[in-house]
Amino acid sequence: MSKTPKEKKDTFEYSLRRLEEIVESLEEGSVPLDDALKLYEEGISISKQCIEKLNSAELKLKRLSKDAKGNFELFTEGTNE
Amino acid sequence: MNNHILSVGELTRRIKSVLETDFSNVSISGEISNFKRHSSGHLYFTLKDEDAQISAVVWRGRAANLFFSPQDGMKVIARGSITVYEPRGNYQIDCISLQPLGIGELQLAFEKLKQKLASEGLFEHENKKPIPQYPERIGIVTSPTGAALQDMLNIISRRFPSVEVILYPVNVQGTGAAEEIAEAIHNFNKFGEIDVMIIGRGGGSLEDLWAFNEEVVARAVFASKIPVVSAIGHEIDFTIADFVADLRAPTPSAAAELVVPNKNEVAENIINYYYSLEQYLGYTIQSHLETIESLLKSYAFNRPLDLLRQYSQRSDELGNSLERTISHRFTFVQQHLDSLHHRLASVDPHQVLKRGYVMVHKNGKVISTVSALLTNDEVEMQFHDGKRNVTVSQ
Structure with a gap:
């Protein structure tokens, strides 16, 4: 069984979808101004986070194996730098 | 004997x-x-x-x-x-x-298994799982020493390095390779924490690729809850695993390209969104300004002070929230509102009444033409400091 199912909101895919939604609702134009400003702020912050994530990371390589008791273990391998 | x-x-x-x-x-x-x-x-x-x-x-x-x-x-x-x-x-x-x-025998076995699995529905499109667009963790089942692994790692780290690749090393040919591959697929499913897996190896002879034509591998791929991308040999090589996989990539390198998006394209999309946000917020503000303007035009004559108070309060609210995010737009809004206030003040009827003009109401309506009044009509005259009722005598 998987240990901790990942909080879906943390994923890049979720962030991008949220960003798309925000842009679409602003595009529609019927959002009250206060809400529009909040959406704008959220959208700007998500785009920054996404860009940072794209730029910061370096490929992580791990190896999955099972120990004697059948538990899974992840070993970090050197990347192919 | x-x-x-x-x-x-x-x-x-x-x-x-x-x-x-x-x-x-x-x-x-x-x-x-x-x-x-x-x-x-x-x-x-x-x-x-x-x-x-x-x-x-x-x-x-x-x-x-x-x-x-x-x-x-x-x-x-x-x-x-x-x-x-x-x-x-x-x-x-x-x-x-x-x-x-001879090779014909393997081909025969291939065809037989293919028909059997096809009749059981293992290749059906409706059984294929969608491949996630932005995987965070990618499982790879392949030989730890093969060129295929290096090819995939190179391409993934070039295209979209912010992922984690988890290798499950197996023998991809020879002794018990098929069973190892099948077990790796099962174990990745038990482990669970990957979004997609690639199973594959580089090119080779029909015998080299044979493990991927074995039923045990086909069954494991079919049973996988995690989407499986097959990446076996060269473009011309088709294995049973390819038919069962949720997506067949012609080569391991191609699999890497199919599984992760290109970071630059994604970044470009995000930047476009960023600009769209600015643009649409600009439109929204503009349209609110237009609404304010038209409201001022239509009601100003009747309730000017009340409206002024309202809009002054509204402009404070707008000003406050705008200032937090985009100060230059705030200035624009403020200036615009100021000029509206001036215009509004200039049409304030009280200013006009002070100069000796009188406003005439009949039944609550402003009378602006003599033809609207008949003899004996009751009308109300409004001065800057009060009202009088009068009767039209002629």
């Missing part, structure tokens, strides 16, 4: 000695029938041709060395020694190696 009477055991031992000496290393060709894989791991079957048949066995240790799964109807070359099983008086060939008679 006159009429010397032998016991059954003695005869059998002599036969055994003759057969096992003379046929200690033979190669025979024949067709497999009554194939059975015993739970012990040993393989039992009959080899036959038009004229005769012989029992055959492959012991577990050697069975693991076979690159393919023997099956009924397959023509093979068996090399081994003849052994006699005394308790039953049987003889059989104890196979050291077993090979398909």
Whole structure:
């Protein structure tokens, strides 16, 4: 069984979808101004986070194996730098 | 050796000695029938041709060395020694190696398995799982030493390095490769924390790729809850695993490209969104300004002070929130509102009344033309400091 199912909101895919939604609702134009400003702020912050994530990371390589008791273990391998 | 009477055991031992000496290393060709894989791991079957048949066995240790799964109807070359099983008086060939008679035999096996699995629905499109667009963790089932792995890692780290790749090392050919691959797929599913997996290897001969044509791999791919991308050999190589996989990539490199998006394209999309946000917020503000303006125009004459108070409050709110995010737009809004206030003040009727003008109301409506009044009409005259009711006399 998987240990901790990942909080879906943390994923890049979720962030991008949220960003798309925000842009679409602003595009529609019927959002009250206060809400529009909040959406704008959220959208700007998500785009920054996404860009940072794209730029910061370096490929992580791990190896999955099972120990004697059948538990899974992840070993970090050197990347192919 | 006159009429010397032998016991059954003695005869059998002599036969055994003759057969096992003379046929200690033979190669025979024949067709497999009554194939059975015993739970012990040993393989039992009959080899036959038009004229005769012989029992055959492959012991577990050697069975693991076979690159393919023997099956009924397959023509093979068996090399081994003849052994006699005394308790039953049987003889059989104890196979050291077993090979398909030709490549045609493998192709036949391929077609048979393909038909069988197709009829069970393993290749159906509706059973294919979608491949996630932005995976965070990618599982790879392949040889840790193969070029295929390096190719995939290079491409993934170039295209979209902010992912984690989890390798499950396996032998992709030879001894028990198919079982290892199947187990890796099962284990990735038990582990669960990956979004997609690639199973694959670089190019090779039909025999090299054979593990991916085995039923045990096909079943494991089909049973996987995690989407599987197959990446086996070159573009022209089609394996059973390719048919069952949720997505077939022509090569390992292509699989890497299919599984992760190009970071630059994604970044470009995000930047476009960023600009769209600015633009649409600008439109929203503009349209609110227009609304304010039109409201001012339509009601200003009747309730100017009230409106002024409202809009002044509104402009404070707008100003506050705008200031937090985009100060230049705030200035724009403020200036615009100021100028509206001026315009509003200039049409304030109270200013006009102070100068001696009188506003005439009839039934609550402002009268702006003499033709609206008849003799004896009751009207209200509004001065800057109060009202009087009068009757029109003429």
